[in-house]
Amino acid sequence: MKLTTFNGSRLGIVENQEIVDITDSVGIPAGAGGPLLALIEAGTTVEELTAMDFSTAPRIPLAEAQIGAPLPRPHKVVGAPVNYVDHQIEMSEQKTIGDYGVFLKAPSSVTGQGGSIDLPYLDKRTDQEGELGVVIGKRARRVSVEGALDYVFGYMPVLDITVRSTEDRSTRKSFRTFTPTGPYVVTADEAGDPDDLELKCWVGGELRQQVNTRELIFSIAEVIAYASHVMDLEPGDIIASGTPAGVGPLTDGDEVVVEIEKLGRLSLTVSTANAIRYEDRPGQHSTTDAAH
Numbered sequence: 001m002k003l004t005t006f007n008g009s010r011l012g013i014v015e016n017q018e019i020v021d022i023t024d025s026v027g028i029p030a031g032a033g034g035p036l037l038a039l040i041e042a043g044t045t046v047e048e049l050t051a052m053d054f055s056t057a058p059r060i061p062l063a064e065a066q067i068g069a070p071l072p073r074p075h076k077v078v079g080a081p082v083n084y085v086d087h088q089i090e091m092s093e094q095k096t097i098g099d100y101g102v103f104l105k106a107p108s109s110v111t112g113q114g115g116s117i118d119l120p121y122l123d124k125r126t127d128q129e130g131e132l133g134v135v136i137g138k139r140a141r142r143v144s145v146e147g148a149l150d151y152v153f154g155y156m157p158v159l160d161i162t163v164r165s166t167e168d169r170s171t172r173k174s175f176r177t178f179t180p181t182g183p184y185v186v187t188a189d190e191a192g193d194p195d196d197l198e199l200k201c202w203v204g205g206e207l208r209q210q211v212n213t214r215e216l217i218f219s220i221a222e223v224i225a226y227a228s229h230v231m232d233l234e235p236g237d238i239i240a241s242g243t244p245a246g247v248g249p250l251t252d253g254d255e256v257v258v259e260i261e262k263l264g265r266l267s268l269t270v271s272t273a274n275a276i277r278y279e280d281r282p283g284q285h286s287t288t289d290a291a292h
């Protein structure tokens with residue numbers, strides 16, 4: 001089952017080039033986090049959804065729907081650094097999650113299909129990172145690797161957009177529009193083994209990244225177990241599981257596409273309309289400034 005948020009805060013199932021509008025059938029008020037977050041927080045299982053009768057629910061052509069981020073405002077977005085060997089080599093890294101731990105991205109960085117990726121700076125390299133996104137289905141606290149996938153609601157393509165500057169990861173990765181997601185969440189039953197999915201990412205028509213998730217250093221279950229050992233993972237939380245080799249700079253007008261087997265194709269366009277010079281950012285008190 002493919003679930004998404006569309007036309008503002010409508011909840012839909014994507015089927016055969018149509019969206020079934022199940023907002024009224026489900027009858028759960030959307031809340032600030034959107035209708036899918038409300039559905040997951042209500043404890044609704046995929047089995048329950050599958051058993052519901054949506055035969056009289058309205059259907060609209062997919063092409064006429066305004067698809068938004070499936071989970072426009074999750075409680076948190078957890079990121080996994082350096083989680084593919086080829087990217088580890090590319091970044092001259094010796095360390096992995098075992099050394100760095102996981103990081104947080106601001107929930108306000110989440111955006112969806114067809115939007116823009118707004119570069120904050122005109123003169124600081126900002127890269128795409130195509131990643132498998134995990135959506136948590138129920139609270140996970142110090143779960144075992146063996147049981148970790150039981151806490152997954154579903155999966156979706158994610159981009160972890162990153163400024164290559166000196167600040168902490170949470171700063172470099174939290175700008176508005178820096179976590180594109182979607183176009184829909186594919187439930188765990190339909191996605192199958194998360195550690196065996198082909199991922200591809202294009203920028204401006206150039207294939208930059210291609211990997212199978214079996215190449216992950218920390219498997220999806222291991223990332224969940226690790227993160228849940230640090231923090232409670234809440235329903236609707238998103239985990240960006242790490243990027244393979246092939247990250248590279250974005251420029252104004254680039255189309256960025258990430259496609260994952262069984263999960264669909266997420267596409268956005270890069271914009272510098274709101275970008276400023278790096279030296280014009282607020283506050284200049286760097287300890288590396290000679291005049292400090």
Ligand code: MN
Nearest residue numbers: 129160242243
């Ligand atoms: Mn990343």
